[in-house]
Amino acid sequence: MAAWSTQTQLGKQIGLDARQVGARLSELGLKSGSAATEAAVTKGLARLTTMRDGTEFYVWSTAEVLTLLGGPRETAPPAATAAESAFxxxxxxxxxxxxxxxxxxxxxxxxxxxxxxxxxxxxxxxxxxxxxxxxxxxxxxxxxxxxxxxxxxxxxxxxxxxxxxxxxxxxxxxxxxxxxxxxxxxxxxxxxxxxxxxxxxxxxxxxxxxxxxxxxxxxxxxxxxxxxxxx
The missing domain is CATH 3.30.420.10 (Ribonuclease H-like superfamily/Ribonuclease H)
Incomplete structure (x- = not known):
């Protein structure tokens, strides 16, 4: 099953806030104002969803959109602890x-x-x-x-x-x-x-x-x- 993310969730993976992600999506032609473009929806990169209270918002195809945004922020994983090294x-x-x-x-x-x-x-x-x-x-x-x-x-x-x-x-x-x-x-x-x-x-x-x-x-x-x- 494909994973979908909000702009905030995407931003956490590339070191940007939600507004900065929105600006990047607009530059890529995937977003216009507060809505995803028709091209983004047609390509399966975005879709409209609804919160429990009826509020509508767009989510983004995580892997594909992260790639377009430059990929997740690279962070080196921590070294294994002494306890973990025993396994x-x-x-x-x-x-x-x-x-x-x-x-x-x-x-x-x-x-x-x-x-x-x-x-x-x-x-x-x-x-x-x-x-x-x-x-x-x-x-x-x-x-x-x-x-x-x-x-x-x-x-x-x-x-x-x-x-x-x-x-x-x-x-x-x-x-x-x-x-x-x-x-x-x-x-x-x-x-x-x-x-x-x-x-x-x-x-x-x-x-x-x-x-x-x-x-x-x-x-x-x-x-x-x-x-x-x-x-």
């Missing part, structure tokens, strides 16, 4: 939901290679986004090698390390006898963890606190949630 693989994950529940996105990044994966759902929750990010990160990482997963969701880390195993022992029931939420995704995650031959550990990361890779997956997941909401 063969390091992945950051994140999920996002608009209005929670509402349009949902998920994303992961391989901190060694910079490779990313992301996707969205028309309806879900933040927790579903967080769980899917972990599931798809585990699928991409594969069963071999020592893996560190970095996430800002205590919910996901607790499920992967303690809660999920307790539910499994009780026949997929919580301590109060109720069925856990998002059980099919939880089962898929535990199966992927069981299949791993290398060790798997988790690290909690404070969200929105400037962590380079956490910011990447946060932006990707948010963009996917917005794209799912606009579809």
């Amino acid at each position: 063969d693989l390091v992945y950051a994950t994140d999920g996002s939901a608009i209005r929670n529940p509402g349009p949902t996105g998920w994303a992961w990044v391989n901190q060694r290679t910079g490779e990313t994966g992301a996707g969205g759902l028309s309806h879900g929750t933040n927790n579903i986004g967080e769980l899917l990010a972990l599931q798809y990160a585990l699928e991409h990482a594969g069963p071999e090698g020592d893996l560190l997963v970095r996430a800002d969701s205590q919910y996901v880390i607790n499920i992967a390390t303690t809660w999920g195993r307790g539910w499994q022992r009780r026949g997929w029931k919580k301590a109060d006898g109720k069925v856990p939420e998002n059980l099919e995704i939880v089962k898929a995650i535990l199966a992927l963890l069981d299949a791993r031959t290398g060790r798997t550990e988790f690290q909690w990361v404070k969200g929105h606190a400037g962590d380079h890779f956490n910011e990447i997956v946060d932006q990707l997941a948010n963009a996917q949630a917005r794209a799912a909401g606009a579809a």
Whole structure:
């Protein structure tokens, strides 16, 4: 699914504010006044979407428009910490939901290679986004090698390390006898963890606190949630 971004979101990736992005889009013939040009819409570079209160605004095809604007601002990723260096693989994950529940996105990044994966759902929750990010990160990482997963969701880390195993022992029931939420995704995650031959550990990361890779997956997941909401 293609990702769509507002001018503000585009600007964050190239070091410009929303007004400067708008001026650049106008110079490229993609924007006229407050609206995207017919050419931009016809080429699939822009589309009109509506906020919950009925306000209309344009979003822009992230990858294509960033390329036209000169590409994302190049920033060197931080060097691996001593703790991260002890692992063969390091992945950051994140999920996002608009209005929670509402349009949902998920994303992961391989901190060694910079490779990313992301996707969205028309309806879900933040927790579903967080769980899917972990599931798809585990699928991409594969069963071999020592893996560190970095996430800002205590919910996901607790499920992967303690809660999920307790539910499994009780026949997929919580301590109060109720069925856990998002059980099919939880089962898929535990199966992927069981299949791993290398060790798997988790690290909690404070969200929105400037962590380079956490910011990447946060932006990707948010963009996917917005794209799912606009579809």
